[in-house]
Amino acid sequence: MVGREKTCWLINKKSIIKTIKKKSLKQLLPFIILFKTSHNMKLSILALYFLLTSVQWSYAQQAKENPSPEEQEIISLSKQKWIWMADKKADTLAALFHEKSMFVHMGGSWGKEQEINVIEGGGIWYKKAEIYTASVNIIGNTAILLNDIDLVAVVGGNEVINPFMVTEVYIKENGKWKMGSLTFSRLMRPVKINNNNSNQSQQKH
Secondary structure (H helix, E strand, O other), X not given: OHHHHHHHHHHHHHHHHHHOOHHHHHHHHHHHHHHHHOOOHHHHHHHHHHHHHHHHHHHHHHHHHOXXXXXXXXXXXXXXXXXHHHOOOHHHHHHHEEEEEEEEEOOEEEEHHHHHHHXXXXXXXXXXXXXXEEEEEEEXXXXXXXXXXXXXXXXXOEEEEEEEEEEEXXXXXXXXXXXXXXXXXXXXXXOOOOOOOOEOOOOOO
């Protein structure tokens, strides 16, 4: 039985080293010792499985925290877009929005022309977007960005604050990124932003 355990240990040791990067071996060491000395193989394998899962999750988090230059370009463009919307720079936004772009709000959905008219005419004033997280995935010439935000907006003369997960889709055409869609999905979490002069309303926008 001891021989079989030793053989299993050697086999699994090789697979573990192939799976985990060198800088994670220190984290793995206590579990390697447990695996090597334990007489309960199932328990040891289970412990190693959970370690592998946690390490992979850690690398995934690290990748999100360190976006590629192209991903960072999209994140920066998105942040700049919120500033343009707050400043009602309709012409600049018109150049960013694709001709076939779509915009989905709690109160309805429409295309580029109406969105520009809404911004320019003050129907919705995107006064401030407080961004908490931003993540982006690039698939070919398409980038999908998620923003967890609190949006301070003025709708019909009333200032309202809502927590949103905003989905932004960008398409790269002729070397430039164009916005293809902007979707607001209201979150169930409380508003985080500290704005004592504003009502935390759920008014449609």
